[in-house]
Amino acid sequence: MVPLKLKPAFKDYIWGGNRLVQLFGMESPYDKTAEAWVLSCHPDGENVIQNGTFAGRTLSDVLQNEGKAWLGTHGSAFSFFPVLIKLIDAKDNLSVQVHPSDDYALQNENQYGKTEAWYILDCDDDAEIIYGVNRDLTKEQFRAAIENNTLLDCVNRVKVKPGDLFFIASGTLHAICKGILLAEVQQNSNVTYRVYDYGRLQNGKPRELHIEKALDVTNLCAIDCSGKPLGKPETKDGNTETLLTQCDLFTVHRLNVAQQATVTADETSFVSLVAIDGNGVLTHGDTVLTLYKGESIFLPAGLGDVEILGNVSLLVTTV
Ligand SMILES: [Zn+2]
Incomplete structure (x- = not known):
């Protein structure tokens, strides 16, 4: 895998x-x-x-x-x-x-x-x-x-x-x-x-x-909207993670990697990583992949930890 x-x-x-x-x-x-x-x-x-x-x-x-x-x-x-x-x-x-x-x-x-x-x-x-x-x-x-x-x-x-x-x-x-x-x-x-x-x-x-x-x-009842992400930015080990949205269909975070971060694909869900700013490199065992702005990587569920190096912002999506 x-x-x-x-x-x-x-x-x-x-x-x-x-x-x-x-x-x-x-x-x-x-x-x-x-x-x-x-x-x-x-x-x-x-x-x-x-x-x-x-x-x-x-x-x-x-x-x-x-x-x-x-x-x-x-x-x-x-x-x-x-x-x-x-x-x-x-x-x-x-x-x-x-x-x-x-x-x-x-x-x-x-x-x-x-x-x-x-x-x-x-x-x-x-x-x-x-x-x-x-x-x-x-x-x-x-x-x-x-x-x-x-x-x-x-x-x-x-x-x-x-x-x-x-x-x-x-x-x-x-x-x-x-x-x-x-x-x-x-x-x-x-x-x-x-x-x-x-x-x-x-x-x-x-x-x-x-x-x-x-x-x-179509829902014909008047509704409002705010545009606010669900969570506040949280900083850990120099990286910042924000919960953008969560429902019974998908969960999306924004992860700003300052230098190094670990992302884990556990048994519950695959993980989609889409680079939206900056450049990074993802490593897992012998596999080394670039994560340039616009690039997308799929981590199968159960893959475990991958390491990300660089200065890159990612959309991290799980189900
Ligand atoms: Zn639409």
């Missing part, structure tokens, strides 16, 4: 930019890169392993062969690989959208629903997101707002800054708006119901909307 360096899958959606290439040095094949899927077993964008005896194979293929032990006792309780982690560069606004719950998605889409968390890495000064509705709406009012083009009057627009964390439960209407670079940890699902797309055209046509399904799943 060794740590696995993952090659991301890229997406060139119409709203993407070039910061993942320029700021993260990622090797995207596209002019505009909207998303890099840095931990993915999803058939829409599989990660390929870059090191060791598994080099060239997809992570999902290897996990299938190695059995559920590599997912850990928590991870193996899910019937599919549980999470998908992306870096997202929104040069333009994403559509206003909503994701279904597990119950609805498993019944209607044969996938998990999607609860997601956004960690803001970088953004323009005036950048904002759309998060939930700002008043209680009936289904009829929601439908009318979509049809009359007044939906944006009924949503919360929340200013964001680097370090903010937004937890988006399934059913919450949301959009990442222009000028935001973020990391997203989400359930392993690609089910999105698009509600409003600013009247944009792609190849001369509007993109499809999914209004009926959105009416089924």
